[in-house]
Amino acid sequence: MTPTVSASGLSLRYGGTRALDDVSLRLSPGVTGLLGPNGAGKTTLLRVLATSVPADSGAFTVLGHDPGTPAGRQEARRRLGYLPQTPGFHPDFTAFEFVDYVAILKEMTDRAVRHREVRAVLDGVDLSDVRGKRVKKLSGGMRQRVALAAALIGDPGFLVLDEPTVGLDPEQRMRFRELIAQAGEGRTVLLSTHQTEDVAMLCHRVLVMAGGRILFDGTPAELTARAAGRVWSSTERDPGAKAGWRTGTGSFRNVGSPPAGAELLEPTLEDGYLLTLDDAEVPA
Amino acid sequence: MTWHVDAEDLRAYSQGELAPPAFWSADTHLVACARCRAALAEVSESVDAGWVRLDAELDAPRPGLVERLLVRFGVADHTARLLSATSVLRRSWLGAVVAVLLMSVVAARSTGSVTLFLVLAPLLPLAGVALSYGPALDPTYEMAVVAPVHGFRLLMIRTVAVLTACFGLSVLASFALPGYGLRALAWLLPALALASAGLALSARLGPLLAPSLVGGAWVTLLWAVHAYDAHATLMPFTVAGQATAAGVAALAAGLLFLVRDRFDHFQGSAV
Numbered sequence A: 001m002t003p004t005v006s007a008s009g010l011s012l013r014y015g016g017t018r019a020l021d022d023v024s025l026r027l028s029p030g031v032t033g034l035l036g037p038n039g040a041g042k043t044t045l046l047r048v049l050a051t052s053v054p055a056d057s058g059a060f061t062v063l064g065h066d067p068g069t070p071a072g073r074q075e076a077r078r079r080l081g082y083l084p085q086t087p088g089f090h091p092d093f094t095a096f097e098f099v100d101y102v103a104i105l106k107e108m109t110d111r112a113v114r115h116r117e118v119r120a121v122l123d124g125v126d127l128s129d130v131r132g133k134r135v136k137k138l139s140g141g142m143r144q145r146v147a148l149a150a151a152l153i154g155d156p157g158f159l160v161l162d163e164p165t166v167g168l169d170p171e172q173r174m175r176f177r178e179l180i181a182q183a184g185e186g187r188t189v190l191l192s193t194h195q196t197e198d199v200a201m202l203c204h205r206v207l208v209m210a211g212g213r214i215l216f217d218g219t220p221a222e223l224t225a226r227a228a229g230r231v232w233s234s235t236e237r238d239p240g241a242k243a244g245w246r247t248g249t250g251s252f253r254n255v256g257s258p259p260a261g262a263e264l265l266e267p268t269l270e271d272g273y274l275l276t277l278d279d280a281e282v283p284a
Numbered sequence B: 001m002t003w004h005v006d007a008e009d010l011r012a013y014s015q016g017e018l019a020p021p022a023f024w025s026a027d028t029h030l031v032a033c034a035r036c037r038a039a040l041a042e043v044s045e046s047v048d049a050g051w052v053r054l055d056a057e058l059d060a061p062r063p064g065l066v067e068r069l070l071v072r073f074g075v076a077d078h079t080a081r082l083l084s085a086t087s088v089l090r091r092s093w094l095g096a097v098v099a100v101l102l103m104s105v106v107a108a109r110s111t112g113s114v115t116l117f118l119v120l121a122p123l124l125p126l127a128g129v130a131l132s133y134g135p136a137l138d139p140t141y142e143m144a145v146v147a148p149v150h151g152f153r154l155l156m157i158r159t160v161a162v163l164t165a166c167f168g169l170s171v172l173a174s175f176a177l178p179g180y181g182l183r184a185l186a187w188l189l190p191a192l193a194l195a196s197a198g199l200a201l202s203a204r205l206g207p208l209l210a211p212s213l214v215g216g217a218w219v220t221l222l223w224a225v226h227a228y229d230a231h232a233t234l235m236p237f238t239v240a241g242q243a244t245a246a247g248v249a250a251l252a253a254g255l256l257f258l259v260r261d262r263f264d265h266f267q268g269s270a271v
């Protein structure tokens, strides 16, 4: 199967910062998670793949189109949905008007068809009841769903979501994850996040990024397996551990190189992520 | 079958409004008559369609004043919605423009000099165009940049709208200064020059720095000319100055067209 997105050698510098450093990847249908600490380059990578910012070097295709050329860029944009890290809204627009506005930007000029689509995507994110409400009067979770609806309008084949679950309470986050899982059926979704929980629940594949480079590319199970035999528990903080934190039971959970005879624990995705960053000498 | 339920009754039946005994006869008849059942299905569908239409009307809430006016003046409804997202077409911005113009007209009438008006009027469209676009000022900028609609096209739609609004109001203000004749319109060419220069430079310098520089240059130029000879007509408002302004406007418009593809990508710093 040809991948939805195929990129090779993407690099981008901001002054002295290497925001992207020789990134190559392939994305296929389903939800792929992009994990990384602050400043890892997640947003930069998503912006490049969403055709917002051109890379300094390297090339990529989206659904077979080359965004490096004006014609290819326009074609790619026709098949793209993008939820930026901090989506903005025109404060006077209602939820319906806002999504309608984005639909117009996506070249939907037939009013009847467009309005039907706008209603459908708003229904899809459970916002039919507040269609006529002004965006500024909606809760944060609802606003985030309006932005998701706007990204979904026009049935994009490639959906780019930049930290969509940030700032949501646990209940809203669960609801939002369900929506992302639905959106990922039959389409390619790239989702950046700080939360390993998002990845564990949604993703068939995960990329770990830091310092502009991809440190890991594989399944969540493979990332978890990286911590096999490297997680142990102790009653006091173990000074030899790469990282340690107190768990609910009061004992310490440590990752790194366990001392002889340590009580080993079943690794989690979080452990695998921490150790991957640590192996690359990146502070989490 | 010797009889069929008539259309009126079918419609009433489908909406649950047909009363007995007509209801009973329709009910028993429908069980036995395929033709009437088909007719009923048709009526119910058109009723449904009616609901869908009504639903659509309720959903698409009454558009704002600007949007309705635009549609009235023959602008396509989708273009009107794009324009209504232009923050400077909102009441607050238009109010500020009116205030500046009123103030300068009052000043012109009381001091007998049209200069302040001529200096300020060209800055309004420059500021308006700058304020309607860019990551800092258009909240949906990031989404708009990656939309298939060309960035340059979007920019031009908004620019034309802003210029129309500003020019309309400024022309009205000029009418309030009848004593100066055509001279009260001497802001027009400099306004075009500033707005187009601001846009052309923003392709390289970004949507905040470029218009600030252009506006600053305009004020500095006028101040320098005034310092040189406080009594003469300010240079941009002489015939030669007007010709220069026209030249600058044409040149900047040409340059803007050449760099139009730059508006297809995110401009200015992120975060």
Ligand SMILES: Nc1ncnc2c1ncn2[C@@H]1O[C@H](COP(=O)(O)OP(=O)(O)OP(=O)(O)O)[C@@H](O)[C@H]1O
Residues within 6 Å of the ligand: A014, A015, A017, A018, A019, A036, A037, A038, A039, A040, A041, A042, A043, A044, A045, A085, B268, B269, B270, B271
């Ligand atoms: N427009 C910009 N100008 C200058 N530097 C930038 C710009 N955008 C990003 N950077 C820098 O590039 C690096 C990567 O930033 P990026 O926003 O991609 O990180 P991120 O992984 O999305 O971080 P976060 O988790 O905080 O959102 C950072 O060092 C950042 O300071």
Ligand SMILES: [Mg+2]
Residues within 6 Å of the ligand: A042, A043, A044, A085, A162
């Ligand atoms: Mg980010």
